[in-house]
Amino acid sequence: MTSLHNTTRVAMAAADLEDADFGEVLAALRSGRLTMGSRTDAFESLVAQYCGARHAVAVNSGTAGLHLLCCAAGIGPNDEVITTSFSFVASTNCFLYLGATPVFVDIEPDTYCINPHLVEQAITSRTKAILAVDVFGTPAEWNELSAIADRHGLALIADACEALGAEYYGKKCGPFGIGGVFAFFPNKQMTTGEGGMIVTNDSAVARTCRQLRNQGRDEESPWLQHAVLGYNYRMTEMSAALGIAQLRRIDVLLEKRRRVSEMYDTLLAEEPRVRTLRQRPGCRTSHFVYIVELLGQVHRDAVIRKLAERGIPSRGYFAPIHQQPYIKARGFKVPPLPVTERVASRTVALPFHNNLSLEDAHVIVQTLRDVLDDSN
């Protein structure tokens, strides 16, 4: 068995790249058309087809996509958006950019996704939207969230940035509510370097997002005519080319992640000091990271430090959004979030990527066990 002690010999995350990816990117470069070309159009069609959405709009990050969906939902300064604090900051930042107020509600203890019952209780006359996250690739409870949004006339936005390929009772995650967003940072299920994709069944939402990502231009208007205030959120042709190549083998990429996850599950099956991520029954998780929740009295950050001392990188995932310094500084009213705070103080992401070997997984799990032994 390889010793991983003292040096970090296993990557926390890594993109799965091969010759076909390099070839597509090079061809995009050689084509002379570096942005807004046929590769972006093709990538959009392929993603729409993959997740069963009528429209897909490519953007240069998941954050940009979420921001545009918030614009399309008409979110503004006096509005409240109900969301989860157990997420990456972008899922709240996207409506903070528009001056709206986050109303954080707690998560389900099993899936770590937003708790729909608490969502309904948090609705006020100022509520404009619900933004739910398929956290760690586990689908949120979309049927209940959609029913609540419909009942109260609210926009529902799907942050599927961690969930390409996940399925909610047979339906691909992404195009729920007014629309959703995938992200393609290199730690994601597939990558475009940086990038994101808005997916929606609403043609008005798609049109608004297309206009806003391209400096507020209408598609049919002359280049230097700008109908509204927009952004430069365009994806490059090189990113789209990489996206096409990656999406072509998405089933293989997802299967590799499932296998690595299963490897960890097996190695940790008899370990009573950790709890591994549970799937929502009847749904399919798309494995984004490998998370263990530490049980008992251990100090999570000390575990992370001791793992690092033994050459194993890991992360405390997530640091809740409501505890981030810039959010605290704004003084938003935050209700008690006992599940979020408990889970967030105990979850650790272990090294996870498509080509993690069984040998490395053994070493990582054994090191975790040694650290837990030391911590008692």
Ligand SMILES: Cc1ncc(COP(=O)(O)O)c(C=O)c1O
């Ligand atoms: C839940 C969630 N939302 C949004 C984002 C933002 O995506 P990006 O980094 O592409 O802007 C991420 C990316 O890590 C994410 O995990």
